[in-house]
Amino acid sequence: MKPILTIKNLSVLLQDKLILQDVELSLAEGDILGLVGPSGCGKTTLLNTIAGFVEQSRGEICIDDIHIGAGSHVPPERRQVGVIFQDYALFPHKTVGQNIAFGIQKLKKSEQDYRVAELLKLLALTELSERFPHQLSGGQQQRVAIARALAVRPKLLLLDEPFSNIDARLRDELMIELRSLLKSFNMSAIFVTHNKDEVFTFADKIALLHQGSIIQTGAPKAVFEQPASWQVADFLQIGSWLKVKSVGNSLFTALGEVNCEQLTDTPDSSIELLIKPKYLKLIEAEANCIVKHITFTEQGYHYILASLDKHCALSFERLSFYSEQLLAVGEKVAIHIIAHQYQIFVRE
């Protein structure tokens, strides 16, 4: 599939601060990319740079056949990139219909009417076309914003935290609806979120941004299974971290010895073992953990465990563990690590 967006070596300096550094990213036509990262990592700046609201300092952006270099700025109105703003940015003095027609005023009136009517129908807004934005619910406003962006037939759609203003109960439903709508248009899209669950529901591809650089991209499942670095695993909360100590070819944790081939030369103090909750189980043995906290979830009880031995170099405070069995806070239990392909990371 041909790429609709290619970003090479992109750096952005804002107020003498390097916000984005050597970002590399590409997106195939029709794909939906979820851009995640902790707040302040530069997600919104990256979106704004692609849209043209922020000028890049270095590197290049290609949107289909439009080439944007550091010295050759293309203003946002000539990039054919649609944006769904976090607050939707509907024009308060224009009706739903006028909002949707805003970007296509240069077209013939008949063509305008046709496109507006088509989008109103598609997004179930026909009844509301004469209303003003303040008369609409949050979900309806978002649909208007989407219709307005799609009316100009952009090559790429950018969505800034599109679900953050939506009621949690409606969010899943809306994500599924919006995804199938974008797919039906074969619309390429990038959306920003700090919620990993949204990525798994909405995106074909995930990109992790950390301190201004993309640290991993790929299919959500692949990234989840094979995180490329400590930050990726930590941000996606794939599992808990255990300190380790190597003795010869073996690694020791507070929960016993594990066999790991992936040994490095890095000193023990800076490496940590990633343990997914599914590789932990309760056994009948001498207790090594104590229950610190219990949360009830749909997947059973979620426990936060701490090591019994508090003063050893390998002791831990937060180990995530799921079980159907009810334990009490303060209860001492024996936990065993099920042998699997261990993943060790250098903590930075």
Add this chain to the structure above:
Amino acid sequence: MTLTPKRPIWALSSWLFALALMAPVAVMIWSASSANHDTFLHLWQTVLPDYIINTLLLGGYVVLLVICFGVISAALVTRTNVYGRKMLRWLLLLPLAMPAYVIAYIYTDLFDYAGPVQRFLRDIFAWQSPQDYWFFDIRSLFGAALMIALVLFPYVYMLVRTAFECQDPQMIRAARSLGLNARQTFFKVSLPLARPAIAISASLVLMETLADFATVQYFAVNTLTTAIYDTWLEYGELSTANAIASVLLIFVLIVLVSEQRARAKQSHQVNSRQHIEHVYTLTGIEQIAASAFCWGLVVFGFLLPCGILLDMAWRYFDVEQFNTLLSSGLNSLEVSFYVASIASVLALLFVLFRRLSQVKLSALPLKISGLGYAIPGTVLAMAMLATFGPLDHVINDLAVQFGFNAPGLVLSGSAFAIVFALVTRFSAIANGTIASGVEQIPQSLDYAPASLGVGLWQTIRQVHIPLLKSSFVVAWLLVFVEAMKELPAVLVLRPFNFDTLSTHIYQMISDERLEQGAIGAILIVAFGLIPIVILNKKEKNH
């Protein structure tokens, strides 16, 4: 983020207009600094210290009085069940519409030796001469301060009342739950929190006081403003007048800095939308004192002078006077129309430049152009003369050289200088109004059109201007009213035989026959009520 990286025309025009508005003041300071040192020394050895002391005393008295009037009335109206609380809430704003020189005239009439009050007292107590009793002398420095304070205290009242009303009720509840009673809570929590509002409003009042000309002139109190006026119009000494104006400007600058500092502190204030409902119940005697205080302010600041004006207008109506009034009224309308239109359009330019270009320093034109509100009208007038006088000479010389007739004082001797001065003085009002309007527009609306392929000019035309329409109208109206009311600048700059409503009334007052100009005074008051109505309406919408 920036939407206008390559729009030099916009940046250029913003900077140009903003600097042009302030240029005459710079020219004036420059010409004052290059003035004859002997003149200045002479001034310093003779009258200047007196003028400065009078100006400082006047400012000090007014500030003390307005804080006393404004803070107490704001506290009573927001925190107690003072009689007529709901009505007082807006009635206390009305004195703002009354020009100080008008009430000065009215109260002099009323309380002078020959006035009805003293006559009445003499009749009752059978006093024969002024030696028999003591009576407050209104034609004094303190009297002038009292007149000015009576019409300016609403600034303090308004800002402090808002501060009290916006305080987080949780804070009050916290104080009460920690063992303070209502009174202690007020003095230990509410009042300290309102300090920035008090400081801001007091500095605004101080600026207005420094700018006052007519009241002190009427009471024959020599301050820096009257000195500027006399030096120029009586003795024709331009450079000396410039020098005095520059001295006055130093005081203004000090006040301006303190105001800006107070504003910076205000950001610490938490504004809450919840209102405090709990009200302190006054005891019988407290209620009488509190009501007398608040209603006294309303009566003496507005109702009584207004009534007297209406009575005068009714009794002394005269067709000939009415015709001169009409012609000066038309002049006022014309000047104010230009001032309001120019100031509002410029404000729109500055505000949108700051908003949409967000280049470093793009906020500066807005700031610079807004500095004029602190500059007294007399000083601005001197600045116009210092700048446009020489410019007129250049124009005339050029015209003669090219074989035309000398056009005369086209800039300094026409309404042009008046309009320029008033635009400089009132730009801040238009700037502030339109800037707060633009803040209501979410930032994303600036970017949305570009993402839809729509360019910047279209965006401004179709999004910003329609959304700013009501702010623009309000800004226009507020500037219009202020321009109507402004006196000192017009007084100095007006061409021969050119009167506006305010200079006409001033003339009547100087001639001790306001009775015949009462309709004009009523008109000025009526125009002055417009911004108060707008303010009230705005507040209700919030």
